[in-house]
């Protein structure tokens with residue numbers, strides 16, 4: 001299948017430019033020459049069937065996996081050889097790994113911890129973060145952004161699944177990311193929780209640049225400015241939701257008639 005890019009894509013220098021990214025696991029080419037460009041302020045969804053290479057691509061973008069070949073350029077700087085923590089410092093923030101949350105700390109404390117780690121002050125100040133009014137006020141603002149202001153004092157272990165995901169978003173936002181990698185934010189959610197997360201992400205539109213990997217097609221088509229379709233490790237099409245919906249190869253490869 002041909003690799004295409006629609007004519008609607010901006011001519012401005014992209015915030016993220018991925019070229020020819022490859023990663024093989026033995027004989028499996030998980031990413032097989034992936035090209036991807038994200039414009040500042042867009043929500044760009046990455047979709048594809050199970051095993052298409054989405055998680056492998058995200059892992060390469062955030063530095064958890066070193067690619068076999070290809071390049072990753074963020075804001076004009078080649079970050080391909082940088083370790084994950086160095087990329088995070090440059091504003092590449094991955095979210096939706098529930099393991100990152102501290103279950104025995106409160107909701108507010110988890111965001112305070114994220115702020116401390118971002119500023120490099122963790123070891124000086126973490127002993128009693130409640131007493132730092134600047135940090136707690138800032139953390140409270142991030143909780144407001146994700147609709148968790150009334151849960152600030154609750155321990156994370158007592159949150160519902162959807163609330164944990166909202167908190168993960170607050171933790172990621174507190175790092176002031178230039179590019180937010182959202183890995184299946186709706187995973188494990190019911191319809192109501194998904195709708196709430198979709199509304200939250202919609203509220204971030206234009207203020208953040210987001211790469212969204214998600215199987216929930218209602219959410220993808222509601223949120224994305226552009227969508228890239230990955231099949232067998234290759235990007236087969238990038239376009240607007242309408243263009244993706246009507247693209248015959250995409251329909252055949254992934255969406256199926258019910259999504260179109």
Ligand SMILES: Nc1ncnc2c1ncn2[C@@H]1O[C@H](COP(=O)(O)OP(=O)(O)OP(=O)(O)O)[C@@H](O)[C@H]1O
Nearest residue numbers: 025028029030048049050051052053054055056057
């Ligand atoms: N660590 C690994 N070792 C061996 N094979 C792997 C490894 N990680 C991924 N793969 C293989 O690479 C291919 C791409 O997997 P990947 O998890 O990136 O796909 P995906 O699009 O994220 O799938 P899903 O939607 O099911 O999460 C699959 O064939 C998978 O089995």
